[in-house]
Amino acid sequence: MSPADWLELLRLHLTLSPLAIGGAMTLAPELHRALVVQHAWLSEAQFQACLTLAQATPGPNVLYIALAGWTVGLQATPGPLLQQALLAVLGLTIALVGVLLPSSLLACAAGHWLRQHPQHRGVRAFRQGMAPVVVGVMLSAAWLLARSLDLCADPSQPVPAAIAVVSTLAVWRTRMNLLWLIGAGGLIGAFGAFGAFGAFGGLGGLGGL
């Protein structure tokens, strides 16, 4: 990648940042167009892997953009390992700072202004008026994630849906540490409960023949 390419990478992220209303995931189509289709800095599979890995690991979803920048840098120029690692860090930094800086300055400025005018009628109407929308978004996020994980797709595999229901009750009714829940979910998954129940369902199908 030439210096002009690095500048273009920075410009791309800086201009996308103020458009990210609704969070980092809303930028995925536009980033895909620029990184994969327009510049071919990433392959289709690499971009998908960035999205999937960032979803699967802990932390805010915006990190898929950091990982995409890292991958762009990593394969920017063939060379010794150290040089590639440094370029990967450069790509990651450009992507993450670029996508966060404009929106963060705006958030700090807005927060500051609102603190200065806490009694303003419009400010209070806005803060209290948005509360139902926030609740709706959170419930929708649960539903959409359940749908993307296909939790209820197969009635012969009740374990994933049961994990979700038990976690819901545990979060709602108890104060237990979430890490225990996440660990338990991971263990049940890894020990093949999903697969075992899949096989069980399959055997049931055979019994019907």
Next chain:
Amino acid sequence: MTAPATGPHPRNARELFWAFSHLAMQGFGGVLGVVQRELVERRGWMSNEEFLEEWGLAQVLPGPNVCNLALMYGWRQHGPRGALAALAGLLALPLLTLLLVASVFRLGADQPQAVAALRGMGAVTVGILAGAGIKLLLALRSHRLGPLAAMTLAGLATLGITWLDLPLPAIVAGVGGLSCAWVYRCLRPGERAAG
């Protein structure tokens, strides 16, 4: 609303950093549900109502919602240092984890067991989001518009996103706009903020 003068709150930027690190490392598939759990319930740094207000603003502004929330909350507690500490806490450890996992996957480790484990953790994340959502829905009972109206608006937003597949800006402008205008009408001019 401003921060309560009493009650627990982060003592310094370092505590902000670790609090946001801790909640970020629990957020598989997004951090939305965990923020409420950590900041409202475990640490008591804000009430459910304050959380809804902070998050409403973070959601309307462009940028990753949880980053906006960390910045605004951190700044309010400890100024620019607090804002940077909260944001850094949110990003640093998850970023290192992600790079580590990405490097391992690059080496060709494609284990069905790992994929199944991630699916199990994803199912828990659904529960974290749903559980936090139910609690916040119940917190709407004390909303200015009354329980029925506030919960109906929340239901409209949910249906708009999940059933009609409307983009978030449309929900914010439609349901949010209606809700804000309604609250505005209910607030008397010059009335002091409650609390």
